Amino acid sequence: MSNESGAGQAKKFVEGIFAAEENSAENLDQSKLNKYSNIAVRMFHTPVLTVKEMLFPGIAEFATCMLSALEQYRTLYFVNVLKIDMTYVTWILTLIGIYDVLNNPLMGIIYDKTRTRWGKARPYVVATALPYYISSFVMYSGAIFLSNASANDPKKIVFVFVMLFIQETFSTIYGIPRGNLLSLQTANPNDRIKVGLIQQYTGYVGSQLVFLLFIPFMELTNKQVINVPMPLLFSIFSIVSCAAGVFGNMAMGLRCKERILLQPKPAPVTKTMFYILKNKYALRNFIASFSVSWWSSGGYKWDVVTQQEIFGGMIPSFVAYVPYNVLTYLSVGLIPKFRKLFKNNNRNGVVFLRLWDLITCVIMCAIGIPFVDKRWYLVGLYAVCYGLNGLNDGPARVFEAELGREINDYTEYVTGERPDGTIGILTGLITKITAPINALLTVKLFKWSGYDTTITMLPWSQGSKVIYQKVFFLFIGISILPDVIRMIPYLFYDLVGEKREKMYIALNERRALMANEDEGNAELEEMVQTLAHESE
Secondary structure (H helix, E strand, O other): OOHHHHHHHHHHHHHHHHOOOOOOOOOOOHHHHHHHHHHHHHHHHOOOOOHHHHHHHHHHHHHHHHHHHHHOOHHHHHHHHOOOOHHHHHHHHHHHHHHHHHHHHHHHHHHHHOOEOOEOOHHHHHHHHHHHHHHHHHHHOHHHHOOOOOOOOHHHHHHHHHHHHHHHHHHHHHHHHHHHHHHHHOOOHHHHHHHHHHHHHHHHHHHHHHHHHHHHHHHHHHOOOOOOOHHHHHHHHHHHHHHHHHHHHHHHHHHOOOOOOOOOOOOOHHHHOOHHHHOHHHHHHHHHHHHOOOOOOOOOOHHHHHHHHHOOOHHHHHHHHHHHHHHHHHHHHHHHHHHHHOOOOHHHHHHHHHHHHHHHHHHHHHHHHHHOOOHHHHHHHHHHHHHHHHHOHHHHHHHHHHHHHHHHHHHHHHHOOOOOOOHHHHHHHHHHHHHHHHHHHHHHHHHHHOOOOOOOOOOOOOOOHHHHHHHHHHHHHOOHHHHHHHHHHHHHOOOOHHHHHHHHHHHHHHHHHHHHHHOOOHHHHHHHHHHHHHHO
8 A cells, every 4th residue: 555545545534533524514505504594593592491491490400409419428428427438438439430331321322312202301301300319319318227337337338339329320311311401492592591590590509508407417416416317317308309309300301392403313323422523622621631530539528527627617617608608699690791701702701710710729728728727717718719719600600501512512513413422422431441540549538638537527626737737638729730621621712703603503504404304393393483484
């Protein structure tokens, strides 16, 4: 084979991997799309979601975040309440992570091939919310009937592994469709931003409700002021969270329509799983995330330790957190100002506001660690710095969420497909390679901290400044480097301004064409007809 022939085949292979597909919006004959250009512009700029379609995702997020907040105490529950040795817990979580290597790709394939008259994501959200939340409730109620002090009791270890296995299975079946439902509801960025904002703050209320009640109950129990056993406390919180989760997510699945028309016959999995190679933005994000996927914070609930033992209990912790809790709500009013400041450039907004967060974290570590034994000094420092983070919370989350949706939309633009499930197969498999490294680092960091979980959580109960300096670093500082690295790809993100709008108009032209030719989506057909009449 000649050098020219070999170079030609290599070039053809590279072009085949990175070039757009023939049926994509980027490559379709423009003459076919031109007659839909007016409709496409209106689809991009016209809100279509009803009040219910904005409300129910908020209710679902409220419920989901209640359970997510409880799961923030999962390791604490396993170690301090079920009383399982930290080493067993770490390896159980590692095995469940390895199970994801099989579970996530399988669900991704099934999800991407799903086409029903009820939609792509909605059937899964409705059908799997119940088993997911029931398994979560059983797991967090296990300490009631597995109450013994043995740290290596096989019954407890098997129970945790089995329940995590079941929970993770249904979490994947339910989680992938739920996470993509909003992108299937509307092509209008303002619609998506509004729903994302509603979800953000209803979810925040749900999580803060758990945090607000859980920590005081735990502290008063540890101080023997009240007698609410921790196993009962976890069980009560889990049943409330899970009941709300079943209602909220099933209501969302039943009431929210899917309007985005997808390719009737999806491409083979062997092709779509490599579509990340066609999306330079997603590929850069993956490389950055993979490079820090081995990173670990030590696997424990260090914020609880900080609140209870370093800050000194619920009253100082309330003072430390109240500026953030107030300012994060007020930051909603800053969203229009930040959008105007950055001229709807989500990339610039994310980079600026995440740098803001990183700077406050560096300040907290640099100034706080040397004076970790000065309770009210540290409380004041945390209140100021974390409060500043709360001031940008609303705009940062809105920019970041829409940026993620733009990147997924770009995949559809260059491929003609929307492989939200299978595009994660390759990235998921590669990331799991680092799971054993993460587990080893978790164990080593936990031992490095010197923290003794057998000592009841009370102010300064460990009796060591060095231990609490390490705890505060694991709480605040350990995530700084990964956050910096994950932000680097956004410096090269150029899907902004006119380029972004042209992409969405081309996507909507193709969707209107498909609705006209394939008659595959009644909701989109109705919307196209309405917009066509309005443009006449």
